[in-house]
Amino acid sequence: MTRDPADLSRTVLHAVRRAVDEDALRVPVPARVRVERTRPGGxxxxxxxxxxxxxxxxxxxxxxxAAILRERVAAEPGVGRVEITGPGFLSFTLDAPAAGDRAVLDAVREQGLAYGHGDALREEILQFHHAREVRAAVTAHAVRRLVTAQGARVRVSCEEASDPDWARLGVTVDAHGTPPVPxxxxxxxxxxxxxxxLLERFGPDAARWGLLRPAGHDRAALGPELLVQGEANPLFRVRYAHARARALTRGAALLGFTAGHAAPYDGAARPLLDLIADHPGVLLAGARHRAPDRVARQLEAVAHAFFDFHDSCPPLPAGDEKPSAxxxxxxALxxxxxxxxxxxxxxxGIRAPEHL
Incomplete structure (x- = not known):
């Protein structure tokens, strides 16, 4: 995050949305939040x-x-300290611009695929029950993975014996019967x-995406577009962005350099870095609301921002250009x-190939 008040305003607004998504606040999310320079003596x-x-x-x-929002704003990269003053004002002291950006990228590098996992639901012991229907089974399996990644313990049951083909979609069921939490x-x-x-038509990855990407109350997207190898297919775009990112690492190795940090990340890099910083909150909201579609939408946004960044700020030098900071x-981004x-x-439950 930069030291631009508009940037901080977006950070505070994001904290409000997180509090609402997590049911800590029950309010309409305002269209904007006003942030001002502290007055002398403040x-x-x-x-x-x-x-x-x-x-x-x-x-x-x-x-x-203020206390609910303080907790969430203080966790944002680039925010050094948040205080509550007077009747409920929030007062922000910012880190140097590079510090928060570096912290986000360091966290991703250190935690790897577990970036965004946490223990917010560690006190919860959950039992999910679903009908003997493929979308319900796949959704229950994805929700299990989301809440487990946030520390919960989970058991999943189906009202009848499982379809043997569910295993090929990665679905596991612990028991059968009718417990009370469907x-x-x-x-x-x-x-x-x-x-x-579905497996015959799409294979396991595209079938799971088609079942999970729409919100649970919407119709599953199970048309031929799931197999399109082009930008019109969100799953292809997400997986291609991942494959391209891995190809950049291989290309850099051939050129003799590796990732590093520089400050600040602005311009086309900023939206991508902000989405990466948002990722833990999105995973937690997806777990709390039993909504894997939120994670899918987040991945689409990251892929879109990645390609915008890649095209505007190429990570690999061109021609005779030497690798720079x-x-x-x-x-690194x-x-x-x-x-x-x-x-x-x-x-x-979807694979991320390094080559497409």
């Missing part, structure tokens, strides 16, 4: 009155709203469409994007 670099603005709609004291709101595929038919920094894409696809 605390921090910037201040914001959003907690006072939301207190009424939330039916909570402004100080309580997964609801999942629109089934048309009558007569079986796992075996800028190329090493761009490569590209590699982080590839890791996020692979990790997200893995949670959805």
């Amino acid at each position: 605390s921090g670099d910037y201040a914001c009155a959003v907690a006072l603005q939301l207190a009424g709609p939330a039916a909570l004291p402004a100080l309580e709203v 997964l609801t709101g999942i629109r089934p595929v048309p009558a007569g469409v079986t796992a075996g038919e 800028a190329h090493r920094a761009r490569l 590209a590699e982080a994007a590839g890791t996020v894409l692979a990790g997200g696809l893995s949670l959805l």
Whole structure:
């Protein structure tokens, strides 16, 4: 994050959305949040009155709203300290611009495919139950992976014996019967469409994407577009972005350089880095709301931002150009994007090939 008030405003607004997604606040998300330079004698670099603005709609004291938002803003890269002052103002002290960016990329590199996993649901012991229907089975399996990645313990059951072809879609069921916590709101595929038919038409990866990408209450996308090898197919675009990121690492090795850091990441790099920083929050929201479609949409956004970044700021030098610090920094961001894409696809039970 830069030291631009508009950038900080987006960060605060993102924290509000996270609080709403996580059911910590029940308010309409405002269209914008105003952030101002702290007045002489005040605390921090910037201040914001959003907690006072939301207190009424939330039916909570402004100080309580401020505490909910403080926790989420303080976790954002580039924010050094968040204080609550007066009746509920938030006061921000920012890190040097490069520090937060470096922390995000370091976290991705250190955690790998587990970037964004956590223990927020560690106290939860869950049992999901679903109908003997392929979309419900695949959704339950993806939700299991999401909540397990956030620390929950999960058991999944089906009302009847499983379809043997579910195993080829990666689905596992722990028990059969009718326990009391069904997964609801999942629109089934048309009558007569079986796992075996979907596997024959699409293979396991495209079939899972077609079942999981739409929200549970929407119709599953099971048309021939799932197999299109081009930009019109979101799954292809996501997997191609991952494969391209891995190819950049191989190309850099041939040129004799590796990824490194430089500051700041601005321009076309900024949206991609912000999406990577957002990834842990998206995974947690997907787990809390039993919504693997949120993860799929996040991966699409990362892929789109990756290609915009790649085209505007090539990570590999061209022609006789020598590798520079800028190329090493761009490569670090590209590699982080590839890791996020692979990790997200893995949670959805979909492979991320290094070559397409």
